Amino acid sequence: MKYAQRVNAMQASPIRKLVPYALEAKARGIKVYHLNIGQPDIKTPKGFFDAVKNFENEVLEYAVSPGIPELISSLQEYYTTYDMHFNNDEILITNGGSEALLFTMMATCDPGDNLIVPEPFYTNYNGFSQCVNVNVKPITTKAENGFHLPSKEDIISRIDSKTKGILLSNPGNPTGAVYTKEEINMIADIAREHNLWIIADEVYREFVYDGLDYTSFGNIKEVEDRVVIIDSVSKRYSACGARIGSLACKNKGLIAQILKLCQGRLCVATLEQLGAVELYKTPTSYFKEVNAEYKKRRDVLYNELMKVDGVVCEKPTGAFYIVAKLPVENAENFVIWMLTEFNKDGETVMACPAEGFYATKGLGRDEVRLAYILKEDDLLKAAKLLKEGLEQYVSLSKAKA
């Protein structure tokens, strides 16, 4: 039997494909610290569970296709705290941020069209685009510059007649970069001058450290008719398993297009939407606490990495990832080695090779993405193990050479 080329060409998830090595290590009794995946250990706000448990209807009916009005209005109010103003018919609730991204790609791009995306990027951008026959045109950003954007000319040189938009995450997954107001304005200018959509994945909006200012694309009035804001409760409220995402857009024509896709899949889970209503009512103080916690974790991991000769990375200012260039030739081999050959007192660490976060062939081969999502003491242990493993691996490689 034949399979479709578009799915056949999709790479396996770089975040998940090495999991069998971790399972084998665990089978040998090794404890594995997972820095490979962004599953936070922060408690989900209790309001979520209370709302779900208080559901009293005897029939679990379809919800309305655009999302339940209570959730849309809860999200609206959340946005106003960022000075973003959406009417209730400018917001759609989706099955995770994933569906919001997929639907936005489908509604803005026909097969063969492309989107400009700064690389390294969230690896599933590749998957979503491939399965709907949209091409990713990467603009390369570098560890040495903290993964900030290249010049306007560089970006414009990537645009062609098939380019329909610019897709970017801010704060960045996997880079941890937070774009400056100047960068945001530059992208906005390019989009206006070249008539492009801006697909702004802002699911890490709250995870910004060091007192940095954050500018959302939802704050730039001049592009409000071409901006789609993608959001999700997954990281924001540590509710990854809820699968509640959303998109917001002041271009009512685009909303009407995407609503057809929403109607096609009928609705998003009713109970999870009721829970999410409460999440978006969580007081801002919650973010302050969580933020302080992640900042501490970032510092722990970053400080250990800096102790290793040859590691290159800027201290990230957002999200909860670090992309680090390692003094190795092939980071995937190193990650596998850590799971198969290395352990200290029965413990090791799993990182995520970063090559799959690039569209340009060959880039990122010596880089890993590390998620700082463990409790401080676990993370410190993991970071020390990583340092020690890396040092051993490097000296072994030198000995062989």
Next chain:
Amino acid sequence: MKYAQRVNAMQASPIRKLVPYALEAKARGIKVYHLNIGQPDIKTPKGFFDAVKNFENEVLEYAVSPGIPELISSLQEYYTTYDMHFNNDEILITNGGSEALLFTMMATCDPGDNLIVPEPFYTNYNGFSQCVNVNVKPITTKAENGFHLPSKEDIISRIDSKTKGILLSNPGNPTGAVYTKEEINMIADIAREHNLWIIADEVYREFVYDGLDYTSFGNIKEVEDRVVIIDSVSKRYSACGARIGSLACKNKGLIAQILKLCQGRLCVATLEQLGAVELYKTPTSYFKEVNAEYKKRRDVLYNELMKVDGVVCEKPTGAFYIVAKLPVENAENFVIWMLTEFNKDGETVMACPAEGFYATKGLGRDEVRLAYILKEDDLLKAAKLLKEGLEQYVSLSKAKA
């Protein structure tokens, strides 16, 4: 700003597009009986809610991408009661049957490929296929024949070099047709002879009346490497708002393809999966009761329809829909008239025009789909209102002519 052609070309949901007329009628104080949408009023088995309410983790984590093992194994056991045998790595859990269908289309068809589909068909088949650039090639079935399949030659004549599979629902939505074992074997033969996938939407498997035998495509050994079984808890357990669907396939290559899509969207909601584990453990006696209830409802609606001169339909033997040819020129106009002009003692009925369930232009214009999903006394009232409205409308039309 420009929109993608593929979504722009999608029709608005025929099931939902006339809802504004119903809302206006309600605003005028009219009670509207909804026969336009398949939202059952049957209670969701309590085990679902209990499982959700018993969740005690403090972090709502991602579930694994293929679906939680407990649900997969619960579904496996359910299948064995139908003599269908799937290994646990041959089942994937999806966001409703909708996602299962969308992923299967993506993984079997590239843009420009087509699927053979008996029409009238579940209207969202059209939407899913259009947004991933797959064409629907209809084979027309008729009210006069109870919507049974045409001859093998007729079907084969629709196959071309771009045809990748046959997609069909059994029991049929909207037709209520249950295919005979001979029809199932005919489709299986065609698929083997022409190397096609069979995408079998069997979400109404339990809704078969009059003691009829039901044959699943999962029972035909000869095509097990080319059959994808689509399922959902929505109608089966009256849990439409759970959004738990699944696909089962013994072709491990196809499962591997679709797993990449599952990994791309990360996972299906954790709590809803836990609830669904219990649904698939519901004792078979549940279906007997529900079945008897729907059979009663079908008879009520069918008997009223038969009292109107010029109505054409065979008594459906499955699902919970009737497609009826009405003695009107344009069924959509009649549905709108029922909502805007007609009422009896402040009550009226909403039906669903069937034209949107056909791919062939012009077909179904004089047909409606009616869902018999209301309690018997409400349904009888609704059926009598429909009969009365129809008779009035027909005599008004004659007076005008």
